[in-house]
Amino acid sequence: MSVTQRSLPVEPSRQAHRHGAASAPAGAANEDAPLLDADDATHLLIRTGFAPTPAEIGPCVGLTRAAAVERVLATARTDAGTPLPAWTADIPMTRAQRNALTPEARREAQRERSQHYDELRAWWMHEILVTPSPLTERMTLFWHNHFASGADKVAEPLLMAWQNALLRRNALGSFATLLHEVAKDPAMLLYLDGASNRKGKPNENFAREVMELFTLGEGQYSQQDVSEAARAYTGWGVDPDTWRYVWRPAQHDDGMKTVLGKSGPFDGDAVLDILLAEPQTARFVSAKLWREFVSDTPDPAQLDSVATRFRTSGYDIKAALGALLVTPAFWDERNRGVLVSSPVEFIAGTVRRFEVSYASTAMFARTSAALGENLFYPPNVKGWPGGVTWINSATLLARKQFVEQLFRATGETRPRMAGTTTMATENAKAGAVASGAMRPAPRAMPGGMRFDLDGWLAHFGLTADAVPGLSAQLQMQHAVLPLAPVDAIAAGSSAAAYLEALLMDPVYQLK
Structure with a gap:
């Protein structure tokens, strides 16, 4: 059975996982919620990060929902712990220098830019794997998809590195600040043609997308609103020598405009403030957060509560997310195991869950693309649609091939090999290694990975060749799946074969 054949969202039995634990009724007060058990803590941490380790789960057990959520939110960072690739510190070529390049030099510069984008993807995958704040990277990924822009129209990877830092800096801060900064971000100005928007020849791309995709949503504005707003954004540009935002007053239309019923000689920032003043903006963004963290179908009443908290807090993202994560819907059993893990979540979750050693994170970035x-190349201005669209016959096969590669990387020698990178050592030295380029393993392994299978199975008192009993099978299911498996596993399977079958099960794609 494939994930696409399986009806999502689902309301399956969790007997193998919850042993009869009851779900909170809709509308139940937060103070009536029970203290978190290990399953609750796992649910919170896998939704707000990647696959959590027992060391991360333990401190949340026994806390109230509110206290556990606050603990997760308290980890938020505003910068990456992994140093950016060295080339991001280089001074970019000026326009005159670019124009003076020979044809061969231009081709070489293009090859170098492509290589830099690959290095940037490997760098971000490395940060995702070793960050002490998985929520920060989850939210940076969320905003990367919300404010979609990428390499197809932004030739300079340096600009996407700057944008990535901007998204992370504001990932759990003020949405109002984030919106204003993204609007003037050089990568966004190039991606949505804002840099070519000038008085007398307004370009409407950004004006339309900022309403439809970033704030209000489809059907909440008119074409006249777009045309008038486009005039307000004139004069915003990108310096061709420094690649930085520049204000060009001579190209700005300072005439009267009417946007969403408001009239005045607005500039771009004033129009953004008009959008932020609309209650629909808080509801639209809150609904996207709901679909990212809770389910595909928001509960109207609970969503209203989250949106109200978002708006009254002055667009504090952390406040909105905190309100979302304590809703009864987030903790409802019916909303567990109903979201499909994105490729980055699937890969990072597998590597983190099994403490996989690796020679380079470049292979993980390539797998995610496959x-x-x-990363840094969304399909269009709407970003990745996500959900069940992540899964089709080709991508499900590729996910299973990644699992097969993992099991081929168990190696003949059981002790962990010196020279490879492990999650434990990387978390200790995150920030000391740049670009995700790790020391090579002394013995070649498939894809540079190394999975200590016996070490992982030892937690269950098993070896790879042992046949697990029913109790051990249930413990293994519980450790890697959000729900009971849907595919039958051959009786008498060894522990290694049983684990591989669990990871091949469609439920492994869910969170």
Whole structure:
């Protein structure tokens, strides 16, 4: 059975996982919620990060929902711990220098830019794997998809590195600040043609997308609103020598405009403030957060509560997310195991869950691209649609091939090999290694990975060749799946074969 054959969202039995634990009724007060058990803590941490380790789960057990959510939110960072690739510190060529390049030099510069984009993807995958704040990277990924822009129209990877830092800096801060900064971000100005928007020849791309995709949503504005707003954004540009935002007053239309019923000689920032003043903006963004963290179908009443908290907080993202994560819907059993993991979540979750050693994170970035999520290269201005669209016959096969590669990387020698990178050592030295380029393993392994299978199975008192009993099978299911498996596993399977079958099960794609 494939994930696409399986009806999502689902309301399956969790007997193998919850042992009869009851779900909170809709509308139940937060103070009536029980203290978190290990399953609750796992649910919170896998939704707000990647696959959590027992060391991360333990401190949340026994806390109230509110206290556990606050603990997760308290980890938020505003910068990456992994140093950016060295080339991001280089001074970019000026326009005159670019124009003076020979044809061969231009081709070489293009090859170098392509290589830099690959290095940037590997760098971000490395940060995702070693970050002490998985929520920060989850939210940076969320905003990367919300404010979609990428390599197809932004030739300079340096600009996407700057944008990535901007998204992370504001990932759990003020949405109002984030919106204003993204609007003037050089990568966004190039991607949505804002840099070519000038008085007398307004370009409407950004004006339309900022309403439809970033704030209000489809059907909440008119074409006249777009045309008038486009005039307000004139004069915003990108310096061709420094690649930085520049204000060009001579190209700005300072005439009267009417946007969403408001009239005045607005500039771009004034129009953004008009959008932020609309209650629909808080509801639209809150609904996207709901679909990212809770389910595909928001509960109207609970969503209203989250949106109200978002708006009254002055667009504090952390406040909105905190309100979302304590809703009864987030903790409802019916909303567990109903979201499909994105390629980045699938890969990072597998590597983190099994403490996989690796020689380079470049292979993980390439795998993510093959699965449909090519970082810094969204499919279009709407970003990745996500959900069940992540899964089709080709991508599900590729996910299973990644699992097969993992099991081929168990190696003949059981002790962990010196020279490879492990999650434990990387978390200790995150920030000391740049670009995700790790020391090579002394013995070649498939894809540079190394999975200590016996070490992982030892937690269950098993070896790879042992046949697990029913109790051990249930413990293994519980450790890697959000729900009971849907595919039958051959009786008498060894522990290694049983684990591989669990990871091949469609439920492994869910969170």
